[in-house]
Amino acid sequence: MHKIAVVVDSTAVIDKELFESNDNLYLLPLQLTIDDKSFKDGIDITPSEFCSKLNDCTNLPTTSQPSIGDVVNLFEEIIDNYDYIIYITISSKLSGTFQTGMIVKNQISNDKIFVFDSLFTSTIQKQMVLKSLDLIKSRNSIEDILKELENIRSTSKIYLVVDDLSHLHRTGRISLSSSSFGKLLNIKPILCFEEGEILLKSKVRTMNKVYTNLIELINNDHLTANSKIIIAHANGYDFALKLKEKLLEIYPENTILIEELSPVISVHTGVRSFGLSWIQ
Known part of the structure; x- marks a missing residue:
């Protein structure tokens, strides 16, 4: 059985408990800036905290994708522990997160890293993660997992x-x-x-x-x-x-x-x- 890791960006809003119960699940948070103060999305600030801060901030918040350095650091940290890594990203039409993932994949390993463009975000992206984890536990192949992700994306x-x-x-x-x-x-x-x-x-x-x-x-x-x-x-x-x-x-x-x-x-x-x- 192949060891497969799942990496997801923070727009999928994965519960803390899910990370704790799946040691092959990893997060790459996007960045959020509110009045010159930076937050890691989903780590330093929760959805409810953000809504409260939005009412009080002087300037409209801005966002940025995970840096190439952050993606490189995570992939290099875990690459030797797994046969494959699946990185499920927010839609490439909404963020450069997918493109950054592809750059890092080409730098580190084209054979072991698969960057999957969800073409969605949030709820559908999260469902892709949940399905991937279930299929990994059921010992499905990397090909079967990617095929199922494509099926979710199309339906x-x-x-x-x-x-x-x-x-x-x-x-x-x-x-x-x-x-x-x-x-x-x-x-x-x-x-x-x-x-x-x-x-x-x-x-x-x-x-x-x-x-x-x-x-x-x-x-x-x-x-x-x-x-x-x-x-x-x-x-x-x-x-x-x-x-x-x-x-x-x-x-x-x-x-x-x-x-x-x-x-x-x-x-x-x-x-x-x-x-x-x-x-x-």
Whole structure:
């Protein structure tokens, strides 16, 4: 049986307990800067702490990917202990994290390191990690694990609802035209991931219509009782809970999880944002 390590960046919001129970799981945190003070995402600051600090900070926070040095140091530290390393990253269309991973892979080992572009972030990225760990415990091959990650990537959806599009525009994650109409018309935009990019899916004017639209989108995918459904939020638990209640009306047999968005993701989406994701 091959020894396989899983490395993930902090946007997946992996629970501390999961790291403690899996000694082959490693974290590469992104960086967050608030009023000239730096934090390691998910280590020095929690999602709830970030939302509190956001209300008090003088300047809007900024984010940065793991440095090449940090990635090199981790891979060099663990490379001799494993036959393979799988590094599951936030979408390459949203961050340079994947590209940095590829640079380091080429420097250290093309044969032992696999850098996997999730084309998503947050909840779907976390589900990829969980599935990888399960397959490793079941003694699956590296080829089977990568194939399953590709399957998750191709059958997953994420939809985001943000209160203010200006954050996504400021950080370059959405176009100026999309950002402008949201502010001017006071609408509730629903965004989606398409091939790793965040695009406008629809625009509605009330929160009730947001819920209706999201329910319609997930209903159209005809999920089974085994499908994964996850809601994530940035200080928007009330929105997430109401959405969960509505989802349970049509998917009563499914376990529907509510999780928090990482501070780094919340910088871009803003507080009071929430998202719905699923894997068919």
